[in-house]
Amino acid sequence: MKRGARQLHPEAPRRGGILPYQRLKRLIADRVIRAESPIEDRQIQPASLDLRLGTKAYRLLSSFLPERSEIRSKLDVLDFYQSDLVMYEMDLTGGAILEKGHVYLVPLLESLHLPSSLRAKANPKSTTGRLDVFTRVITDLNAGFDEIRAGYAGPLYLEIVPRSFAIKVKTGHSLNQLRVVRGPATVPDAGIRALHRTAPLLYHNVPEENPVSLRELRTDRGLFLRVDLHGADRGKETVVGYRAKKNSHVVDLSKIGYYAALDFWEPIQRHRNDSLLLEPEEFYILASKERIRVPAGYAAEMVAYEAACGELRTHYAGFFDPGFGYGQGEIKGTQVVLEVRPHDVPILIHDGQTFFKVVYDQLLEPPTQVYGTALGSSYQRQGLTLSKHFKA
Structure with a gap:
């Protein structure tokens, strides 16, 4: 356990739920989760595992x-011109730039050898979503993204599409995360209200x-x-959001607290009616x-x-x-x-409008680590916050 974290009171394991920190460590020790290079402690979160980019990226014609x-x-073709999918290959060991609007596929360092009792699902990390980088995990013989079937044994690949900014990535960077699940985990509405x-x-x-x-x-x-379009006070200068600029520099994912926000973002001031007109594909x-x-x-x-489906994406x-x-x-x-991107038509939204939904899942047992500064968590007490690459 990392210094500064508290051991929570143990409880009897539940029949179904998301595997917590200590169970993920056990899966790694048992080689259910494997990697080409040793999995680092920093990757293991209270109920998820950060996945790392491998040594190569492939520029694709399409998803x-x-x-x-x-x-x-x-991917294993001698002449990419003969491929109906791959355009070229890139080396990530020294870093490489992924251009916005292009589709890339990166084999991840981690792979899975799940028993039939375990399934997994993936999601972009918060920092990835706030940079408007669209990512999805793909697995062999699978008709869907991000959902990994029970018993899957094989490699993991990450599809990456930078949307607003070109990004510089390298081997070992983590853009997405994985949860491992056993049995039913979702808390019903009655359980949410009781909690x-x-x-x-x-x-x-x-x-x-x-x-x-x-x-x-x-x-x-x-x-x-x-959604909050009112802000912390009634001042005319209250910033209630940010809109990505169309043209800006490359964001190097290795540089934390480095970039001036105004070089990449336009602050959105509170409107007198506490409303905001969202433009398509902004x-x-x-x-x-x-x-x-x-x-x-x-x-x-x-x-x-x-x-909102089909008109508005409210998160990446x-x-x-936990915590x-x-x-x-x-x-x-x-x-x-x-992280909001409207599609097709402009949409007018108002302060206090219902905007998204959160589903709660139970853990298989309480975690021995919770989200917070002891784990290096970046957004525990956040307000309206850009990704950690921008100066506070």
């Missing part, structure tokens, strides 16, 4: 799904730190949250109206609000680890940062 073939068969009674899951984003009342809590196969960073908490025995995932990165906005119980919630 694809390998429902009927192994991915390696599409909120004992350990409030939502707080109003006001200085008084009042929890959302049960009467105000909206659930329907998950917990609904709203990328926005916004924040939630409420502050969310994830108690130690649970994990959460942001999912699309069905009414969706995993919340997010909660710590050991002392934190009164953390705002959720939203």
Whole structure:
């Protein structure tokens, strides 16, 4: 255990749930999760594992799904001109630039050898989503992205599409993360409401730190949250969001706290009507109206609000680890940062509009580590926050 982390009280394992920190370490020791180079402690999160880029990237003509073939068969060709998918190969060991709007495929250093009782799912890391980098895990003989079937044994590949900024990456960088699941894990609406009674899951984003009342809590196969276009005060200069600039420099993912935000982002001031017109195919960073908490025995995932499907993508990165906005119980919630990209038509949104939904999952057992500074977590007490590559 890392210095500064607390051992939580053990409980009897549940029949189904997401595998926590200590179970992930056991899977690594048992070589259920393997890697070409040793898995580092920094990769293991309270309920997820950071996956690392391998040594090569392939520039693709398009995205694809390998429902009927192994991915390696599409990459091992002598003449890429004869390929219907791959344009060229890139070496990542010394770093390489991935241009925006292009599709890349990177074999990851990690691979899986899951038993039939375990499945897995992947999601971009928060930092990846806030840079408007679209990523999805692909596995052999699979008709879907990010969902890895029970019993899968084989390599992992990451599809990467930078949307707003060109990025510089290298071998060992982590752009996405993996959760391992056994059996049913999702907490039903009745369970969410019961949990909120004992350990409030939502707080109003006001200085008084009042929890959302049960009467105000909206659930329907998950917990609904709203968008904040009002900001912290009524001042005319209140920034309620950011919009990515069309043309900017490369973002080197190795450089933390390095870039001036105004070189890449346009701040969005609060409108007099607390509204915002979202333009098609622009990328926005916004924040939630409420502050969310994830108690130690649970994990959460942001999912699309069905009414917006097809018109508006409200997130890229969706995993919340145990302890997010909660710590050991002392934190009164953390705002959720939203990565927003409208499609097809302009959309007018208002302060307090229902914008996304969070699904809670139970862990198989309480984790021995929770989200926070002891694990080097970047966004525990965030407000409206850009990725960690930009100066505060």
